Amino acid sequence: MIASEAHKADESAELVEFRTRARAWLAESAERRDAVQVSDDALDENDGESLHALETAKRFQAKLFDAGLAGLSWPKVYGGQGLTMEHQRVFNEEAADYVIPTGPFIIGLGMCAPTLLEYGTEEQRLAHVPRMLRGDEVWCQLFSEPGAGSDVASLQTRAVRDGEEWVLNGQKVWTSGGHYSDYGLIVTRTNVDVPKHKGITMFIVDMRSPGVSIRPLRQMTGTSGFNEVFFDDVRVPSSNLVGAVDEGWRAAIGTLMNERVSIGAGGGGLGRRVGGGEFDALIELARDRGVLADPVLRQSLASVYIEERILELLSQRIRADVRAGKAPGPEGSIAKLAGTQLARHVADVAEEILGAAGQAWEPGDAVSRRWTTALLAAPGNSIAGGTPEIMKNILGERVLGLPKEPQVDRDVPFRDVKVSG
Numbered sequence: 001m002i003a004s005e006a007h008k009a010d011e012s013a014e015l016v017e018f019r020t021r022a023r024a025w026l027a028e029s030a031e032r033r034d035a036v037q038v039s040d041d042a043l044d045e046n047d048g049e050s051l052h053a054l055e056t057a058k059r060f061q062a063k064l065f066d067a068g069l070a071g072l073s074w075p076k077v078y079g080g081q082g083l084t085m086e087h088q089r090v091f092n093e094e095a096a097d098y099v100i101p102t103g104p105f106i107i108g109l110g111m112c113a114p115t116l117l118e119y120g121t122e123e124q125r126l127a128h129v130p131r132m133l134r135g136d137e138v139w140c141q142l143f144s145e146p147g148a149g150s151d152v153a154s155l156q157t158r159a160v161r162d163g164e165e166w167v168l169n170g171q172k173v174w175t176s177g178g179h180y181s182d183y184g185l186i187v188t189r190t191n192v193d194v195p196k197h198k199g200i201t202m203f204i205v206d207m208r209s210p211g212v213s214i215r216p217l218r219q220m221t222g223t224s225g226f227n228e229v230f231f232d233d234v235r236v237p238s239s240n241l242v243g244a245v246d247e248g249w250r251a252a253i254g255t256l257m258n259e260r261v262s263i264g265a266g267g268g269g270l271g272r273r274v275g276g277g278e279f280d281a282l283i284e285l286a287r288d289r290g291v292l293a294d295p296v297l298r299q300s301l302a303s304v305y306i307e308e309r310i311l312e313l314l315s316q317r318i319r320a321d322v323r324a325g326k327a328p329g330p331e332g333s334i335a336k337l338a339g340t341q342l343a344r345h346v347a348d349v350a351e352e353i354l355g356a357a358g359q360a361w362e363p364g365d366a367v368s369r370r371w372t373t374a375l376l377a378a379p380g381n382s383i384a385g386g387t388p389e390i391m392k393n394i395l396g397e398r399v400l401g402l403p404k405e406p407q408v409d410r411d412v413p414f415r416d417v418k419v420s421g
């Protein structure tokens with residue numbers, strides 16, 4: 001008996017009833033994977049098709065929420081269902097064969113909402129989290145700058161207080177989904193007289209505020225999933241402060257930890273885990289292209305299966321910890337590193353199967369296009385949320401107990417630090 005079947009056998013009556021309800025709702029309201037017309041990738045485009053796909057995703061999320069199936073393990077007061085991780089697992093199992101268009105909500109639900117839940121005010125939580133869960137608000141993350149990526153604490157976007165408002169000036173870059181987001185979590189420099197980690201403040205910013213300019217950046221996949229975002233005298237009310245002035249670094253670390261869990265472990269079942277659940281699709285591809293019996297390919301498929309299972313077990317442990325109230329720790333970095341390595345491995349095996357069709361496919365061959373897009377997206381996914389080198393630094397220091405990297409600017413006031421821009 002495989003593991004998921006064993007789970008089903010000893011499920012409580014309540015979980016069985018929940019499974020039946022989820023199954024019936026999905027059959028009625030969701031599209032089966034094999035019947036999909038518009039792919040999630042279309043959201044990356046800044047054209048009419050993507051806006052159509054965004055609207056489709058929003059309508060789906062609203063239906064999910066209204067049916068009492070969104071935010072299953074989130075507190076009821078913020079729009080969740082107050083159920084358990086087990087309910088989320090059951091829902092994920094039932095949803096595996098369906099298109100669940102969560103793409104536009106991954107950053108909001110996987111990173112921004114957890115940050116607000118931990119560091120925001122009660123007003124902010126009540127105002128935004130239920131709307132995020134219903135898909136009425138889409139959020140983005142405004143951390144990286146041209147001179148601040150891995151070392152995001154070197155950021156230079158300034159926020160200056162002006163009465164009951166703050167005025168923001170600067171530039172962010174690689175802002176995923178910025179072009180269709182309603183709000184963003186932004187980290188800014190509010191004090192240059194203290195070391196770089198100590199003068200950072202986080203705000204909620206309305207992406208439609210006067211002075212916000214969003215320009216799409218094209219990736220090698222051919223799509224424009226991320227943007228550069230300019231802030232010219234953008235006014236933000238003090239009520240949008242997340243946490244205390246000059247103490248935004250802790251909240252930023254919280255967002256980043258959640259990001260790694262979200263990318264690597266599927267963030268409590270809200271997001272799509274990068275590199276996860278593709279084994280069956282690879283088998284189907286190999287069968288379809290007539291190479292399933294190839295002995296060398298079978299070795300590759302077996303290694304994908306093993307990596308997927310290990311990552312799934314690690315992800316279950318991380319998600320259980322998160323749901324039990326533990327802040328995500330360095331194991332999120334393991335999942336992020338492993339998940340993006342696996343995504344690359346899966347795409348390589350798919351290309352092995354596709355052969356020449358991976359470089360030049362017939363018009364309408366959506367399967368070849370999808371796998372080649374996955375291959376082209378793999379390097380970006382490994383960089384987003386922290387590069388492999390940064391993940392390995394974290395693992396070296398926080399898991400293996402190796403000496404910390406030298407940080408010459410750690411105690412120097414930011415105004416005296418040499419930063420690029």
Ligand SMILES: Cc1cc2nc3c(=O)[nH]c(=O)nc-3n(C[C@H](O)[C@H](O)[C@H](O)COP(=O)(O)OP(=O)(O)OC[C@H]3O[C@@H](n4cnc5c(N)ncnc54)[C@H](O)[C@@H]3O)c2cc1C
Nearest residue numbers: 141142143144149150174175176380383384385386387389
């Ligand atoms: C697909 C995608 C989506 C993204 N979405 C967002 C988003 O929504 N919001 C957002 O704010 N940002 C986003 N980013 C930005 C992402 O967080 C940064 O690209 C990432 O943190 C790396 O920063 P950088 O690009 O400036 O590279 P750099 O930090 O300049 O790194 C360059 C190279 O140096 C290496 N390096 C740097 N420091 C060290 C070190 N201390 N030790 C060893 N090696 C090191 C890196 O590993 C890398 O190979 C996204 C990026 C991608 C690719």
